[in-house]
Amino acid sequence: ERSTSSFSYSSYHTLEEIYTWIDNFATEHSDIASKIRIGYSFENRSILVLKFSTGGSQRPAIWIDTGIHAREWITHATGIWTARKIVNEYGKDRIVTNVLNAMDIFMEIVSNPDGFAFTHSMNRLWRKNKSSRPGIFCIGVDLNRNWKSGFGGNGSNNSPCSETYHGPSPQSEPEVAAIVDFITAHGNIKALISIHSYSQMLMYPYGHTLEPVSDQEELYSLAKNAVQALYEVHGMEYIFGSISTTLYVASGITVDWAYDSGIKYSFSFELRDTGRYGFLLPAAQIVPTAQETWLAIQTIMEHTLNHPY
């Protein structure tokens, strides 16, 4: 009988292996975890979310997604490790126990299943999804440019052949629309954490404009604490700040849409690498990367729990 205990958390896995793991994980931890299908990808693959809940209804919740850019394999691996950490720590770790006694957690581990499958089958360095449209030669839309906030602005590209192609219209991509519909219907998401790689940054809105968000001070302080907690694990230095002032102007991105939708604690991680392997981070760095990221995620979760709004 296959189970999550025979699953290697320090290796990279195919889409099929991850989906099998999700099934096993939800079965083995059915007291706290369940699997939800929030939609279908362009190529009709299921889009799956793990829900962590200890009861109640319509509780405030935290959303975590990984893998929106297909080639960023370290993010899916970190998501899987984090899911196991949550169930292992509930009842032991003070923060996790307090959070789950009052809130739910939703984790979408493979936000771009078609693109991820393509990185295993054809092109390891593919970034976008796999949507195609009549009369358009190039395939795929950058799912982190397809959101409504600032859609089509600077830092996204109108050319379908570009790696940052924003798509024909906001939420044109089923992978984005599925998240928008789920979060909008839920209506009580209080924090959103979207995990990318690489360049070791922790950022908050806005990306589409240099204008600071109204909660800039609080988000800056929270990011600073989270980055410090992360640093103390393995000494990895992250920079932090708003996307447009820390990295570059980027329009139509997840965290801008989340913030504009009322989710104050919206953050985007850029995990390792420091500049040796890029997207090809060796599997030996999966666990240390996940361990340090976990401390930053915990910091954000605890702040969200202690600052209801």
Next chain:
Amino acid sequence: QMNFTGDQVLRVLAKNEKQLSLLRDLEGLKPQKVDFWRGPARPSLPVDMRVPFSELKDIKAYLESHGLAYSIMIKDIQVLLDEEREAMAKSRRL
């Protein structure tokens, strides 16, 4: 599976905004050839770009002619991909 033998990732340190825009121009000069792993953002941040083997000579000449300092971050992408695939296969066997 696409093969990336000989493809390299160059790390470019742009000194100023002008040099950053020279890098941005590359996306237009060589459409679908240059793949920015870390896009041109600000002078304090490195730019990492994957260059197909067939374009290496042109791109390096372009960088050198514009005084753009670069280093080779990944000498041959396919070598890392083969290692990654072997590690996955080994893990699966285990």
